[in-house]
Every structure is written in C-alpha cells, then in structure tokens.
Amino acid sequence: MMIRTADQLANPWGQHVMALDDVTDRLERITAALTEASVPYALVGGQAVAMWVATKDPAAVRTTKDVDILIRREDLPRARAAALEVDMDYCEVIGVGMFLDRNDPNPRHAVHLVWAGEKARPNYDFPSPTIDQRQTLAPNTQVVSLAGLVLMKLLSNRDQDRVHLRDMIEVDLIGRHMIEDLPDELASRLDSLLTESGR
Secondary structure, three states: OOOOOOHHHHHHHHHHHHHHHHHHHHHHHHHHHHHHHHOEEEEEHHHHHHHHHHOOHHHHHHOOOOEEEEEEEHHHHHHHHHHHOOOOEEEEEOOOOEEEEEOOOOHHHOOOOOOOOOOOOOOOOOOOOOOOEEEEEEEOOOEOHHHHHHHHHHHOOOOHHHHHHHHHHHHOOOOHHHHHHHHHHHHHHHHHHHOOOOO
C-alpha cells in the first residue's frame, strides 16, 4: 500500500495523482501476476486504448480509472490463484467477475474480467475477441489487437466508447480501411465517427 503525504491528501490535484498511481499499481500487479503464472490475458477497455494511442502520440493519451482484462473462462482458477499472490480476491457483482484489491475492496476500483470468445452482454451480436487476438505493446504487457479493440468499442457504443474511438481516429490508428472488415451495423457506426472527424 502506498504511503500518502499530507500535501497529496490536502489538495484535489494530489488526490488525482494518487488515483492514477493506484490504477497503475493495480494494473502492474495483476499483469505481473498473470504473466508469472503463465495465464494468457490481454488488456481491453480504456487501458488498451491508452496503450494503443501512446504508440502514436503519448501526449494524446486519456487517463482512465478502469482496468479491464480479457481472459479465457477456463483459465479463471489459475488467474484467481495468481491474483491471490498480489492480494486480490475474486468476486462477482451482478454477474461481472472481478479481482478486488484487499486494500481497497471497492468494485468501482476492481480489475474487471471479460471472457474471451464470449459475448460481453447477451444482447451483443458478436463475442469478445479470442485470447489469441493480442500483442505486446509494452514490456510484459499484453494488449488486445487494434481490430479486436475497435470491434469491442463499436459493440458497446456508449458515450465513453465513442470518445475512445475518436481518440484513436485522431492519432490515425483507425481509418476507412477498417470499415470493410466490419459487420454492416458496426461499419455504419465507424463510418459516422470517421465522417464526423473529417476522415
């Protein structure tokens, strides 16, 4: 657990920095634990967007408090054992699997799990990427492929997902060449975002 100074605790910017440090700490602990246990995983969600955007323009990276990890459901027992080694306990909240930090057992601050090759929500038309759809973008850090990430963001289609897609469009990670590989409805969503961005 990190020791906080009085200055950090007394001002909003200090609290913001602390929150970012906590997210980074959780991310590094769980990815190191999964790597050590040889459990295949990939970062997804906002952290994956940040990693991909950083490959083009580190200054354009948007901070995010979420840590979302793609794993295979059959690897959950080994992943749980790995998480225990770094003081994280598995639980489910409203059907969502997550690792809770014993020092901060708040579901909003948990490492959330997404099952590889399965629909993230029953109403989605397509499943999440498989665990093979990943690559290394930083030392010892596996991230979902760009195509897989775009698919997931288009499927979710929340405000924050569209913001993430716009971020990737702005640094030229996403272009019109990606439309042809998407199902019609998702292709239409991406086309609208690209048009809006003047691409």
